Amino acid sequence: MLTKNIDLMRGLSNGSRGVVTKFSKLGFPMVKFFCTQEEVEVVPIRFAVRIPGCDEPACRRQLPLQLAWAISIHKSQGLTLDAVEVSLERVFAEGQSYVALSRARSLSSLRVIAFDPSVIKANKNVVRYYQSIKENAAEEDEENFVIRKRPDYQLIFDHMRGLL
Structure with missing residues (x-):
């Protein structure tokens, strides 16, 4: 997984995941990223950190990659x-x-x-919203038809249908 943005135009940003497929002639990892399906040579980049009381930043060069067997x-x-x-x-x-x-x-x-x-925690406003949907759905069929035509309700109904 990338730890820095390296090419936003190609979708290679912090958090992009991929698989190291081989190493280049220079010894850098070639990564096939899931987002682009292309193989990219990942080279070390310069990281700089300002230290209080020092005029010059502390710098190091590092591959912007980390293992991502698990992510938060x-x-x-x-x-x-x-x-x-x-x-x-x-x-x-x-x-x-x-x-x-x-x-x-x-x-x-x-x-x-x-x-x-x-x-498991749910936002109280979200809970009230879903309760109102349930209450409205229990009313007569003609009213349900009108409610389901509302775009905000339709989205919820479509989502709930997809979970079944």
Whole structure:
């Protein structure tokens, strides 16, 4: 996984994942990135850190790569993953479990371990919203037809249908 943006125009940004396929003639890793499906030579880049009281920054050259057998829920946000194994025993924020579970491309590619239902937290406004949908859905058919035509409700119904 990349630890720095190296080519934003090609989609090679912090968090991009791939597989080291071989090493170049210069000895640098060749990485086939999942986002582009192209093989890229990853070369060391200069990292500089300012140290209080020093005029010159401390510098080092390092490959902007790290192993990514596991990544945090936060780091996974926005990704779609082909295989997900997630532990939900130490979820601490509203919506965090949703972010973790919704990274999987399909239900068959999701494995949940160490599940503790007591740590799942939902935002109270979101809970009220879903309750209003449930209450409205229980009313007569004609009214349900009108409600389901609302774009915001339609999105939720489509999402819930996809989970079945």
